[in-house]
Each structure stands twice: as C-alpha cells, then as structure tokens.
Amino acid sequence: MRMTRMFAVASSLALVGAIAAFSTGASTSTAADTFTVDPVHSSILFKINHMGIAPFYGRFNKAEGSFVLDAEGASSLDMTIDVDSVDTHSDDRDKHLKSPDFFNAAQFPVATFKSTEITPDADNYMVTGDLTIRGTTKPVTFTLVPTGEGDTGRMGYRSGFEAELVIDRLDYGVAFLPDALGADVTLLIAVEGVRK
Amino acid sequence: MGPIVTESLRAVVAPTGVALALLIALWRPWRRNAAPPDGLLVAALLAAACAANAVITHGWKGVWPTDFTGRVLYFALPGLVAAAVVRFVPIARRPWVRSVLAVAAAFVIVWALSHSRRAYGWEGWRTPVWTVALTALGAAIITGLEAGMAGRRAGGSLVLAVTAAVFALVLFDAHIASLSENTGPISMFCGTMGVLGLIRRGPVLDSVSWVVGAVLFGLFVSGYLYSSKDDNPRAAFTLAAATALVPALGLALRSRPATRLMGELVVLAALAGAAQLTLPTSAPDASPADEYEMDYGTD
Numbered sequence: 010m011r012m013t014r015m016f017a018v019a020s021s022l023a024l025v026g027a028i029a030a031f032s033t034g035a036s037t038s039t040a041a042d043t044f045t046v047d048p049v050h051s052s053i054l055f056k057i058n059h060m061g062i063a064p065f066y067g068r069f070n071k072a073e074g075s076f077v078l079d080a081e082g083a084s085s086l087d088m089t090i091d092v093d094s095v096d097t098h099s100d101d102r103d104k105h106l107k108s109p110d111f112f113n114a115a116q117f118p119v120a121t122f123k124s125t126e127i128t129p130d131a132d133n134y135m136v137t138g139d140l141t142i143r144g145t146t147k148p149v150t151f152t153l154v155p156t157g158e159g160d161t162g163r164m165g166y167r168s169g170f171e172a173e174l175v176i177d178r179l180d181y182g183v184a185f186l187p188d189a190l191g192a193d194v195t196l197l198i199a200v201e202g203v204r205k
Numbered sequence: 206m207g208p209i210v211t212e213s214l215r216a217v218v219a220p221t222g223v224a225l226a227l228l229i230a231l232w233r234p235w236r237r238n239a240a241p242p243d244g245l246l247v248a249a250l251l252a253a254a255c256a257a258n259a260v261i262t263h264g265w266k267g268v269w270p271t272d273f274t275g276r277v278l279y280f281a282l283p284g285l286v287a288a289a290v291v292r293f294v295p296i297a298r299r300p301w302v303r304s305v306l307a308v309a310a311a312f313v314i315v316w317a318l319s320h321s322r323r324a325y326g327w328e329g330w331r332t333p334v335w336t337v338a339l340t341a342l343g344a345a346i347i348t349g350l351e352a353g354m355a356g357r358r359a360g361g362s363l364v365l366a367v368t369a370a371v372f373a374l375v376l377f378d379a380h381i382a383s384l385s386e387n388t389g390p391i392s393m394f395c396g397t398m399g400v401l402g403l404i405r406r407g408p409v410l411d412s413v414s415w416v417v418g419a420v421l422f423g424l425f426v427s428g429y430l431y432s433s434k435d436d437n438p439r440a441a442f443t444l445a446a447a448t449a450l451v452p453a454l455g456l457a458l459r460s461r462p463a464t465r466l467m468g469e470l471v472v473l474a475a476l477a478g479a480a481q482l483t484l485p486t487s488a489p490d491a492s493p494a495d496e497y498e499m500d501y502g503t504d
Contacts, residue, residue: 060208101380107433108380109274115431116273116321144271182272184264185383189208 041082044168044202046074051200053090057178058191067097067106074122076202078134078155078168084127086136086153088200090120110185117143127153136172142181149174156199166204173197209382212262217389220257224250224390225397234405241358241408245292247398248412252281254390255420262383273427276317277387283310284347284419288412304348310419311343312336318426339426346425346449347418353452354414359402360466361410361452365417366396367470368448371477372421375445376428378484379438384424391417421449440483448476 053072059065074088092114095106107114124138125148134153139146151174158168178194179187228250231242259277266275287306291297297306315336323332350368354361369391376385395417398407429442451472455465 104433105380105382109427109431110381110383113272113274113431115433179264182264182266182270182275184262186208186212188211 041077041079042166042168043075043077043205045205046072046076046088047167047201047203048072052198054197056195056197058193060189061191065097067095069120070094070096075205076168076170076200078127078153078170080129084124084134086122086124086127086138088122092118092120111183113143122149140176142176143183145181147176147180149176164203167201168204169199169201171197171199213386213389216258216261216386217393220261221254221390221393223257224254224394228394228398229401232401232405232408234401239405241406244409244412245288247408248285248288248416251390251394251413252285252416254394255281255387255416258390259387262386271321273318273321273431274383277384277423277427279317280314280387280420280423281416282419283313284415284417285412286310287347287419288415291415292412303351304344307344307347307351307418308340310347310415311422312340314343314419314423315339315426318423318430322430339429342446343422343426346422346446347415349450349453350414350418350421351411353450353454353456354410355456357410357452358407359399360462361414362395362399362402362407363466364452364455364469364473365410365413366392366399367473368451369395369417369421371448371473371480372424372445374477375438375441375480375484376424378481379428379432379441381428381432384427387424388421391420418449422446438484441480444476444480444483448473451476 048071051072053069054066055068056064056066069090069092071091071094072088074086076084076086076088078084092112093107095103095112095114097103097106106112109116112120120140120142122138122140124136126137128135130152132155134155135150136153137148137150140149151172153170153172156169156171158166160166173195175193175195177192178184178190179192228242228247231246233239256278259280263272263274263277266272270276287310290306291303296302319327319332319336319339322335327335350365354365369388373385373388373392376382376388395413401407425442425446429439432438432442451469454472455469458465458468460468
C-alpha cells in the first residue's frame with residue numbers, strides 16, 4: 010500500500026515535470042524554428058533621391074515569405090513582394106511606378122529575395138542572396154539585425170528582424186529618368202514572423 | 206531644363222540627329238539638282254535611329270531579354286526586312302505578297318511581345334485568339350500605312366510624323382512615358398524630312414512606311430499588353446491604332462495632295478482628341494492634393 014502511494018506520488022511528480030518541461034519548450038524558440046512573415050506587421054520601404062533635392066520614401070504593402078535564424082544551424086530567408094502593392098501616397102504616381110517605366114508590374118508582378126548563405130556575425134547575421142526585380146536577378150549582401158523574439162500570447166510566438174541594403178536600380182533594368190531620380194535605392198526592411 | 210527635356214535630348218534628338226545628318230549628307234538638298242536618297246536607305250537610317258533610341262531609353266538588357274522593353278530595340282527590323290524584300294524581289298511587289306509580308310511582320314512582333322502573356326496570362330484558346338486578333342490588327346496598320354504612303358513624299362512624311370505624335374500622346378497619358386519617347390525618332394525624322402521635302406523633292410516613303418508601321422504597331426502591342434491594368438487605356442490605344450489607317454482613307458478620297466493632307470491632319474487631330482477623352486486625366490480616387498506630374502514639372 011505504502012509502495013503504491015509512493016509510486017503514485019512519484020508518477021504525479023514526473024507527469025508535472027514532463028508538462029512543465031513541455032510547456033517551457035513550447036514558449037522558447039528552438040534551433041530550427043521556421044517563421045512565416047506576417048505582412049500586417051512587416052514593413053518594406055524604399056528610399057530614392059528625388060531631383061537631387063531630398064530623399065523620397067515609398068513602401069510595398071503586400072509581402073509573404075519565411076525565415077529561419079539559427080546561430081548554429083542552417084538559416085534561410087525567402088521573401089516575395091507584390092509589386093502591385095506599391096504605395097507612395099499618390100495614386101497617379103503609384104500607377105506610373107507600376108508601368109513599364111519602372112516596375113513593369115504587368116509582366117513582372119513580384120520581386121523576390123532568396124538567401125544563398127547566412128552566417129552569424131556577433132549578434133547579427135550576414136545575409137547573401139539573390140534579389141530579383143523586374144525579372145533580373147543579382148546577388149546582394151546585407152546585415153540582418155534580430156530585433157526581438159518571444160511569445161506574444163494570442164498572436165503566437167514571434168521573431169523579428171530589420172535590414173537595410175542599397176541597390177542600383179539601373180542594374181535591374183529600372184532605367185527611366187536616370188537624371189531626375191537617383192540610381193541608388195535604399196531598401197529598408199522590418200519583418201515580424203510567426204512561428205509555424 | 207527639366208529631366209524630360211534632358212532625357213529627350215539624349216534619347217531622341219541625339220540618335221535621330223545623327224540619322225538626319227547622314228540623310229542630309231546623302232541628299233544634299235541645298236543643291237538645285239539634288240536627287241533624293243533611295244527610300245530603303247532612308248528607311249534603314251530611321252530604323253537605326255529607332256533602335257538607338259530604344260537602347261538609350263530602356264538601357265541595354267541583353268540580346269533577347271525577357272523584359273519586353275528590351276525588345277523595343279528590334280521593332281523596326283521586321284518592317285525593314287519586309288521593305289527590303291519588296292524592294293529587291295520583283296514578285297513581292299504584288300499586293301497579295303505585300304499583304305503576306307505585312308502579316309508575317311505583325312506576327313513576329315506579336316510573338317516577340319506576348320511571351321509572358323503566353324506563359325502566365327493566356328490559357329487555352331486565348332493564345333491563338335489573341336495572337337490572330339493582334340496580328341490581323343498589325344497587318345492592317347502596316348498595310349494601311351504602306352498603301353497610304355505609296356508614291357508620296359513631303360506630305361506623307363508630315364502625316365507619318367503626326368501619326369507617331371498621336372501614339373506618343375496616348376502612351377504618355379497611359380503612364381508609359383518611356384514608350385511614348387520611343388515614337389520620338391519617327392516624329393523628328395519624318396517631320397524634318399517633310400519640311401525639307403517642301404524645299405526639294407524628297408525620298409519616296411514606300412520603304413519608310415514599313416518601318417514606321419512596324420515600330421508603331423510594336424509600341425501599340427506593348428502598351429496594350431503591359432500598361433497598368435488600373436488605367437484601362439485600351440480604348441485610347443485602339444483609337445491610336447486607327448490613326449495608321451488615316452492615310453489609306455485619304456487615298457480613297459482621290460483629292461488634290463494639299464486637300465488630302467489637310468483632311469488627314471484634321472482626322473488625326475480628331476482621333477487624338479477622342480483618345481484623350483477616353484483616358485481619365487487623373488486617378489478617380491486622387492485627392493485634390495495629388496499633384497503628381499509624370500514629367501516632373503517640366504512645364
């Protein structure tokens with residue numbers, strides 16, 4: 010009888026421990042977690058010089074993708090941006106940007122990025138990958154800065170990062186009015202992902 | 206000087222200026238007994254100016270790029286080849302052979318420009334229907350211009366210049382300024398040739414009309430297939446295409462050359478105005494503060 014009670018107590022403790030361990034595991038990121046990009050809480054902005062006077066900012070409102078950030082394992086980042094979602098707070102300008110003068114959205118509706126190598130760099134990551142805009146693919150390298158990670162409750166376990174890179178739009182065939190608009194375009198990316 | 210003006214000087218005036226300089230050197234219109242250069246040679250000069258303009262406007266994108274704007278470079282080529290066949294092969298001067306050549310040139314242009322539509326947009330029966338419809342329209346544009354320009358010189362040049370200007374206007378209003386710019390060499394080259402032709406007997410336009418028809422049809426297909434779907438400019442593009450048939454209609458009038466020219470210019474102006482009316486001047490949901498200008502305030 011006494012042995013039975015001791016076994017029951019031990020079993021209960023083991024079960025509680027197992028649940029506690031499982032719960033802990035469920036609330037922290039493990040090495041190979043994959044996160045799906047949350048388009049509502051992610052920002053993809055671009056900055057370009059206008060007439061040599063001032064920088065101008067625009068954004069893309071629709072993007073999807075996924076990422077894995079692992080300091081010891083295989084990291085990856087894949088993103089697809091809906092070019093038709095370009096938003097510069099001017100409907101006429103948005104139409105012009107979607108036209109063959111700039112993004113040629115009717116022929117190339119998306120811009121994509123696919124990482125080829127991600128290596129840890131102190132608290133950050135050095136990302137190399139293929140950026141495709143207007144059907145032209147070029148390799149790019151940038152620093153990815155992790156900005157936070159944790160369980161947000163109802164909105165799930167999340168991870169975020171931001172990055173900044175400068176590209177030459179002429180390299181991607183976006184060649185209209187090189188005198189009025191700068192060749193260099195800065196992409197400012199802040200992404201929040203939800204663990205799958 | 207606004208950026209559009211700078212861009213036009215570089216992409217339109219520079220290559221067309223070189224082509225015109227060569228034309229004038231061959232023609233020497235300041236001489237009383239100056240003989241106009243061969244029409245096919247004139248067509249080749251215009252084709253070269255159009256090709257150089259395309260590369261300057263859109264940048265070099267490879268020999269046969271996926272991006273359709275990289276293929277604007279070749280628009281004049283089917284027209285020039287057809288013109289050369291008509292020039293050197295006697296049987297090709299027969300009307301039905303010229304019609305076949307026009308269909309072939311139009312088909313090449315449609316096929317070259319519709320590659321992404323065939324891959325991602327058109328499914329099933331849409332590919333043959335669109336290809337046949339656009340090819341038929343292209344053949345009508347090319348043969349319409351060719352028939353309307355047969356045996357014409359200065360007056361025809363001016364009509365070609367204005368026709369290209371109507372295409373430019375429609376393309377610009379459809380938010381595709383770069384394709385609008387691609388009509389520039391035709392307007393500048395044919396306009397100058399028309400003015401010079403008022404002083405000295407100019408070259409015949411039979412061969413030139415093939416090149417102009419091919420380039421304008423290529424720009425029409427480009428705008429029709431790849432302009433922003435928000436603009437819905439297809440009615441305007443159709444009216445622009447109709448301008449290419451105006452010289453053939455003028456031929457049917459059998460009036461005096463000056464009367465015919467005036468009539469053609471009036472109809473072209475009317476078609477340009479009608480095309481303007483079919484395009485919204487600004488986005489329906491644009492606010493009063495939305496003062497975006499495609500020409501970056503050149504005016």
